[in-house]
Amino acid sequence: MSKRKSLHTAVAHDEHDQRHYGAVTVPVYANTLFTFENYEEMDRDEPGIKYSYSRGDNPTVNALEQRLAELEGGAKARCFASGMGAISAAVLSLVRTGEHIVCVDQAYGPAREFMGRYLERFGIATTFVDGTELGAIEDAVRENTSLLYLESPTSLFFQLQDVQACAALARKRGLRTVIDNTWATPCFQQPLALGIDLVVHSLTKYIGGHSDALGGVVIGSAELVDAVSGSEHALLGAVMQPQAAATLLRGLRTLPLRMERHQASAGIIARHLESLRCVDRVHYPGLTSHPQHELAQRQLSGFSSVLSFEAGTDIARLKRFADGLRLFRIGFSWGGYESLVSIQTGRRTPASEPVPVARLYVGLEDPEDLVRDLDAALRQAGFDLGGGT
Numbered sequence: 001m002s003k004r005k006s007l008h009t010a011v012a013h014d015e016h017d018q019r020h021y022g023a024v025t026v027p028v029y030a031n032t033l034f035t036f037e038n039y040e041e042m043d044r045d046e047p048g049i050k051y052s053y054s055r056g057d058n059p060t061v062n063a064l065e066q067r068l069a070e071l072e073g074g075a076k077a078r079c080f081a082s083g084m085g086a087i088s089a090a091v092l093s094l095v096r097t098g099e100h101i102v103c104v105d106q107a108y109g110p111a112r113e114f115m116g117r118y119l120e121r122f123g124i125a126t127t128f129v130d131g132t133e134l135g136a137i138e139d140a141v142r143e144n145t146s147l148l149y150l151e152s153p154t155s156l157f158f159q160l161q162d163v164q165a166c167a168a169l170a171r172k173r174g175l176r177t178v179i180d181n182t183w184a185t186p187c188f189q190q191p192l193a194l195g196i197d198l199v200v201h202s203l204t205k206y207i208g209g210h211s212d213a214l215g216g217v218v219i220g221s222a223e224l225v226d227a228v229s230g231s232e233h234a235l236l237g238a239v240m241q242p243q244a245a246a247t248l249l250r251g252l253r254t255l256p257l258r259m260e261r262h263q264a265s266a267g268i269i270a271r272h273l274e275s276l277r278c279v280d281r282v283h284y285p286g287l288t289s290h291p292q293h294e295l296a297q298r299q300l301s302g303f304s305s306v307l308s309f310e311a312g313t314d315i316a317r318l319k320r321f322a323d324g325l326r327l328f329r330i331g332f333s334w335g336g337y338e339s340l341v342s343i344q345t346g347r348r349t350p351a352s353e354p355v356p357v358a359r360l361y362v363g364l365e366d367p368e369d370l371v372r373d374l375d376a377a378l379r380q381a382g383f384d385l386g387g388g389t
């Protein structure tokens with residue numbers, strides 16, 4: 001409770017900053033470079049950041065970084081042009097040729113492909129494991145494993161890893177840990193406090209919140225984030241634009257407020273779907289029927305609004321359902337004001353058969369309108385809702 005309250009204040013309150021003439025919003029420093037009066041000024045040793053070129057540090061981007069570090073409880077943060085920019089930088093900073101990664105099987109597709117396929121050419125191997133089984137993670141650790149990569153919950157079946165237990169295991173075996181915290185946001189999950197080394201986010205989703213800016217961030221200790229800044233950020237150059245930083249800062253102002261609404265609406269929709277005869281399973285950690293609900297309650301302080309459900313095995317029928325929706329629009333991504341649907345196939349475990357799944361992102365619309373939209377589209381696609389409806 002008190003944590004939630006402090007989040008609302010943390011996003012709304014800025015220190016009065018003399019450098020910006022008391023401006024109430026952080027100005028967009030669109031400039032690529034900073035010039036100096038003379039060489040004495042350029043060579044002078046001063047405490048804090050010396051701005052010289054915006055691919056390195058930029059005041060607007062730095063303001064977002066400070067705010068994100070504070071929200072996650074990290075010492076430092078580094079922003080990137082996209083979530084994948086942040087993920088690839090975090091992973092690259094922690095692995096060397098000849099080493100090995102253990103990654104949860106259900107991790108975000110492009111992240112999985114980066115570790116599984118792309119890094120192979122540099123002599124880095126990755127083993128994908130069922131993240132719900134701590135034993136499976138432990139069994140996959142080899143002599144040369146240097147990184148455990150987590151994403152909890154995952155974003156198709158919403159499976160959790162026991163983050164604290166994973167962090168403890170990693171520490172015992174001398175591995176570094178990275179977690180993708182995009183689904184939960186810093187409002188609902190604080191992985192650094194659970195012992196994780198680096199947290200990554202796609203800022204493109206809930207944090208931006210309006211589907212109008214791409215961004216990513218790496219957050220952690222000063223030592224690890226400085227290492228990322230000095231190598232992957234500076235050398236690969238996937239840096240955030242100041243304009244994007246200003247847009248993302250604006251989105252961040254309402255993050256805790258939006259997350260409360262998302263959580264309430266998603267709960268209504270998840271429980272409604274579960275009550276329908278045609279729905280086989282709803283995948284949402286906030287439901288008591290979720291197989292890891294107890295862990296979810298312990299590890300998360302709230303539940304966001306991306307969820308999925310299974311209803312038969314006929315993917316064409318699920319696509320007709322998606323076509324019939326009026327308020328949910330067909331599209332990937334999430335985190336904006338607008339509700340979305342995507343029909344995907346996935347395996348619940350590495351060994352199981354792929355099944356069709358409807359993934360929903362519950363936006364900021366009235367949840368009762370969204371329920372009516374779902375019911376009408378299901379009925380129109382020939383699904384049996386039961387209950388005399």
Ligand SMILES: *Cc1c(COP(=O)(O)O)cnc(C)c1O
Nearest residue numbers: 082083084108180182202204215
């Ligand atoms: C979207 C997403 C990413 C990638 O972020 P981009 O900003 O699109 O590069 C990573 N992880 C998760 C869970 C995502 O949903």
